[in-house]
Amino acid sequence: MKLIRAATDIQKHQNDSHLAVDHILLALPTDSDVDKALAEAGLDKKKLEVAVRDLRGGRRVENKQAEETYEALSKYGHDLVADAESGKLSRDR
Secondary structure (H helix, E strand, O other), X not given: OHHHHHHHHHHHHOOOOOOOHHHHHXXXXXXXXXXXXXXXXXXXXHHHHHHHHHHHOOOOOOOXXXXXXXXXXXXXXXXXXXXXXXXXXXXXX
16 A cells, blocks of 8 residues: 555656556555565665656646556567567577
């Protein structure tokens, strides 16, 4: 519940009408155990904030489908399966 409350506070601070996954991600460091685990993995609160801000691109969460509009996978991802099927991947590289 503490995490959800923190995420809701972030949602309100960002003037979003709905709670989204990125609010929960940004709330993770409020739990000391999670914050410690993130730090051990090399991810601090500031890096997390920058990554989420870059992904959101200044957009607000104004409906329950807002996360679908981020199109993060198509924007930042790469289909390695398609590359392998078309012969673009080689063990010799």
